[in-house]
Amino acid sequence: MNKVRVVVVGAGVIGLSTAVCIAEALPMCSVTLVADKFSPDTTSDVAAGIIFPIEFPDIPLERQKRWIKDSFDHLLAIAHSEHAPDAGVMLTSGCQIFKEIPANQKPLWSDFVMGFRFMTEAELKRFQGYKFGQAFTTIKCECSSYLPWMEKRLRKAGGIVECRKINNLEELNYDIIINCSGLGSKMLVGDDEIYPVRGQVLKVEAPWLKNFIRCGDGWTYIFPGIHSTTVGGTRQQNDWRLEADQDDAKKILERCSELEPSLKRAKVVSQQTGLRPSRRNPRVERETVLLQGRRVPVIHNYGHGGWGVTFSWGTSVDVLGLVRQCVSEIQLKAKL
């Protein structure tokens, strides 16, 4: 029997995770990954890559929990293996601090990170003006290493990688199409619900920083990484600018230095900007599209906003389930 031909559009963390997940699990599929941008030029490359979930409003909680758990378990296994340095995956501990006590002190994801607890008085003392905090251990997944590592994994599983810009699904001649084009879905599949949330970050050299600090409002954060520390950020809705904004940079450094004074002695190594592919909820679902006279299953996996890395493996596993369904249908049809 011929292999079922699957194409994944997009080579960010979602596209690569999805492609690897399918290629490794389904030997009856041939997987081709097509994208115009690869690491280090994807949105994922800009992200600090911290597993830090959010609760989406309209997706059943059980499904979201599965997404978080699958992603965390997958990355934890890598963090604790000899592949960790190549894959750019590491354990990271730190805190999230709030100026006012939040309504939900113990969010949904508190069960999925490790050692979640409220900060003590002594720990909060360092942060003038902050009344509440959560401390926990999670994972950092640096896409500038992770994506190339996943690409190797994809090739090892027999996957093929093509560099090509897809402007229309009609250009694709495959049995199953998986759309992981992030913000590109606006054009590619005409989704008006997706919009950019601009994020600017600076990478600084501060090897003495080991723990992360994040403000509850999501605007100020310090994430120590393998070769540099990411400080940020911004959350500018519907802002398509990819160039660095010097005023943003100045404000980021000021806010972060207030939380961590030793940053004043850190050298700025680079600046980056990424457009978070934001949507009310990520779109992880299947539809059937008429392309060149054929009814082709199109599975969407995009719109993860600032939580791509966090939900990458979990949503990929979800997509795998949908692909299995499609494969059964195709194989059944082939028999008839």
Place this chain on the structure above:
Amino acid sequence: MTLRAHTRIKNMRVAVIGAGVIGLSTAQSIYEQYHSIVSPLTIEVYADQFTPLTTSDGAAGLWQPYLHASDNIQEIQWNKETFDYLLSFLNSPESIKMGIFLQSGYNLCTEAAAEPSFKDIVLGFRELTERELQMFPGYNHGWFNTAIMLEGKTYLPWLMDWLHKRGVKFYQRKIKSFKELAETGVDVIMNCTGMRSGELQLDPELKPARGQIVKVDAPWIKHWLLTHHMKPEFYNSPYIIPGSRHVTVGGTFQIGNWNNQSDSTDHKNIWEGACQLCPSLKHARIIEVWTGLRPSRDKVRLERETIQTGATTVEVIHNYGHGGFGLTIHRGCAQEAARLFGQVVKRKGKGPKAHL
């Protein structure tokens, strides 16, 4: 001490022997507490080894007392004093120049153990969860907390600079006896000679606890990991302690072993133990191997002694025997040593011929 503000003691000479963390911090505390009371106060530091060649330089720099030293109230207090002192610098950009930063980590035990003395001193102390323990097969109990790192290779130069700016003089010279210094007119000797204190005054309680380490390049490791195999010796099982540049991997704690050369068998055991604990270390690049001798003693010797040297007497304040917790306890001990120095100053204030 209770000297009236206008009382000025004239002219005292203090010689500190030893330029590790204990010697330098002792000099600092004496200066801080007495430079406006004793005038002139001449402080001299004598050592044959200075940073980066001291024992303090090789230490990983994690602030943590021994797990089982919970009965020595005095030492617990000195440890706490040191932690709080270091913590107070954290919100200043100077912290990095001093080699101070925070780092969290895991204390892993092979069996249930009593909570350590430092549980209320460090930040965010808690028990490890099931999921966390699952990451470390073979360990079924343990704790997580945030502690302070104090890197000797940065702290010692900072201390020397601090002292130098205040007129403290340094002499590269091996002191062979207290008499040698007493004969030059030194009033007080601070004996901070660590492992080699026995060369100045025999002390059967002072023993080396040999520690061999390997420093590697593994910047993806952001937590310290200490294992405790519940044998009487401490640090004799794997530990991994990231620093600001490199990761220190150990551990050995060989009591009575004076060999300060690194040993291949020890290296193999240390490395295998560490890789089992932390598989991501496997391909880390090795930077160097080092061996240090912890100046171990049942308890720290911190006391004043009057020593007769021929026709003269000299006051000696001993401050040595801090084992593997020198950086952890240094400030508390230095402050206490300075207080003991104060006793000498007070007596001097009573008259030039006062016997102490």
